[in-house]
Amino acid sequence: MNIPENSIINFSDFISSISDGQLSSWAANLPKDIQCSMAPDRWGDMPTWEQALRSLPEINCSKLDLKNGVFIGQLGDSSNTEIKYLEQSLMKLHPWRKGPFFISGLHIDTEWRSDWKWDRIIPHISPLDEKLVLDVGCGNGYHCLRMAGEGAARVIGIDPSIKFIYQFYAIKNYINQYFHQTKVNSQILVDVLPVKAESLPKKLKAFDTVFSMGVIYHRRSPSEHLSKLWSLVKPGGEVVLETLIIEGGLGDQLKPKGRYAKMSNVWSIPSIETVLCWMEENKFKNCRVVDISITSFKEQRSSNWMKFESLSNFLDKTNSRLTVEGYPAPIRAVFVAEA
């Protein structure tokens, strides 16, 4: 039986694959959590997304490279007509925020250059070879695929935004086609599940590396989020936290009144010292900041695949150091620590 019933996305194989071993306590709750988060009455557009996934065309995929980007197939694998049809099918899942993806020569030019974030993170973390990895708030799973490209044994992403889950399975469909067509005798184990971090069992302590990127400022209690991450990672494992930050000292944090850069659900943007203090209070060891970067109009922008407003509309037209609400413009930092 599919979970939820009749969906083209089938989580049953994933659930049986974790029903023995270190993730078994999670397997018991998952069917109920998935059913609840994918309840059709919560998502009016769900039939369109289901239909988009069902109508994806089969195309040739002669190559797979997840190490240098997300490249599935290559130019020349498909005719112009096939590419046009592929483009129209994937466009039904607009807006595409995280990427880019390249499928059989089609460039899904997403709002974000998520590959730039990955390039900033990867030199600073422990190798992912053979690791069990969790990506909390993974969006459409772009970084999950890059984690697999780094050799992770298994990557699990979680995100409660259901359209992103459909985007992930649209992309995964072509990875499956690559393995099916080329008969290459290996697989990549990457799954994205429609659940929130809070619904994972207490004290799972199973993952070698846990990522939380772009999530903590959306959480009402940053400390609870960090404590959750700590409870998910194995003793000695690593947590990679990426967040918006402000300039300032220990204890400083911006609590926007109303929106921040037109986002409605930003609760708190801390200084670096404040994040390090929160991490230490939550029992993390060797907490360090490894990257700080100002988000540029090249990294976040509208495109054909994300036609809505983007960073240039979120900043003050006369002073790009401020958001339209008068707050400091987005700066992001990456923190690494051990449990």
Ligand SMILES: C[S@@+](CC[C@H](N)C(=O)[O-])C[C@H]1O[C@@H](n2cnc3c(N)ncnc32)[C@H](O)[C@@H]1O
């Ligand atoms: C800014 S996006 C970041 C996506 C991706 N991690 C990245 O860095 O590009 C934040 C994501 O966190 C997800 N999210 C929000 N609350 C969450 C929660 N409680 N548990 C897991 N994910 C959550 C949102 O649905 C959204 O996709």
